[in-house]
Amino acid sequence: MSFIKLKTALPGPKGLAALERRKNALPNGLAKSTDIVVERAEGALVWDVDGNQLIDFAGGIGMINVGHGNAQVVNAIKEQLDKYIHTCSLVTTMEPYLDLAELLNSITPGDFPKKTLLANSGSEAVENAINVAKYYTKRNAVLCFEAAYHGRTLLTLSLTSKYTLFKKGFGSYVSDIYRVPAPNTYRGIEGMSEDEYVAWCIKKLEEAFISQVDPESLAAIIIEPVQGEGGFLQMPDAYLHKLREICDRYGIVFIVDEIQCGAGRTGKFFAVEHCGVIPDIVVSAKSIGAGMPISAITGKAEILDAPHLGGVGGTYGGSPVACVAAIEAIKIIKSDAFLNRVNEVGEIIRTTLESWKEKYPLIGDVRGIGAMRLVEFVKDRGSKEPDAEATLEIIKDAVAHGLLMIRAGLFSNCIRLLPPIVITDEQLTEGLQVLEDAIARAQEKRAVVIS
Structure with a gap:
């Protein structure tokens, strides 16, 4: 057939x-x-x-890991539409927001208290994650990686690589952003084994803390465990563990962008679970909403709690219609x-x-x-x-x-x-x-x- x-x-x-x-x-x-x-x-x-x-x-x-028009998701959306569409999380408390936040807090890696902030897009989630990290650390610098894609807002476009396609003509960009090569084992260095190449990448990363930025000035390091737009490059376990070690040593917030590689796509709910590294903040979007516009910033409660009252939020963030879709999608995906x-x-x-x-x-x-x-x-x-x-x-x-x-x-x-x-x-x-x-x-x- x-x-x-x-x-x-x-x-x-x-x-x-x-x-x-x-x-x-x-x-x-x-x-x-x-x-x-x-x-x-x-x-x-x-x-x-x-x-x-x-x-x-x-x-x-x-974005559609659970399939187009998934019946479980569609029925949840229809049921919510009959109740109410939106009242704004800055005005009222909506239970679907709470339900989704609690669900994400429970499944995100890390045995510590967590909180979740909801937004509308991957770009918006990344931006919130960086802003929260800056507020928490009282630092301004951010480290990101070549071939990364983190979004199209001013801050996230500043983080994004692939200049001609995404960034040409849109500068100036946000300052205090530093970029280093991400390991690409297919295009590694001739004559080096894969382990030798990853060790070389780690050495170049450490050199960047001399030539580019003092690690004690970094608010955050952000990385995709598997680069999406960059070409499905899976970050080596040793490299991710090194990043975790550096963040612990210097008090840097470790953020993983799971927008494309998360929500079950790699065989675990979050791609970072394959290496056992525990990030401070996980950013998710795309398939958690099964096609509805929603994103999430889930991480250590003390970090998410850092901004002052009114310092985070948005008119449409945590739409109950999108929340109920995400709840059903996540239930399916984590099975x-x-x-x-x-x-x-x-x-x-x-x-x-x-x-x-x-x-x-x-x-x-x-x-x-x-x-x-x-x-x-x-x-x-x-x-x-x-x-x-x-x-x-x-x-x-x-x-x-x-x-x-x-x-x-x-x-x-x-x-x-x-x-x-x-x-x-x-x-x-x-x-x-x-x-x-x-x-x-x-x-x-x-x-x-x-x-």
């Missing part, structure tokens, strides 16, 4: 009309990775306005059945991608953890020169054949695979075949040297 059913070329006539409206109504800077105009979505399937049925491998950039399915989906993807690497010289690397998987394309395996052109060509080809996809990577030469975890084996296999066919067609057009 085929789950991709194309009645028209993509986009079809209605889709083209909608895209023309988009061009005339929305700013040019609002990018899109596909020309698909959605009518409805369910599970891992998407239908466009022309009646075409597609498979979703983008998952709203990691053993769901996390087991994450690993099943991830293993199917992993074995398939590994087989592709043997067949297509265009593929320089395949990597990931759990169901957070990625393919990196290069012009030459020896030089590892990125091939962003081939990547875009493959995505356009796959989308034209009914598969929703999006790029990633510092050099925009990677394809990320973030299908909803509720995807069936048959849907997953079909989607992977569509992607492989697109890779094969791109490979035929190129002569790539295997090194």
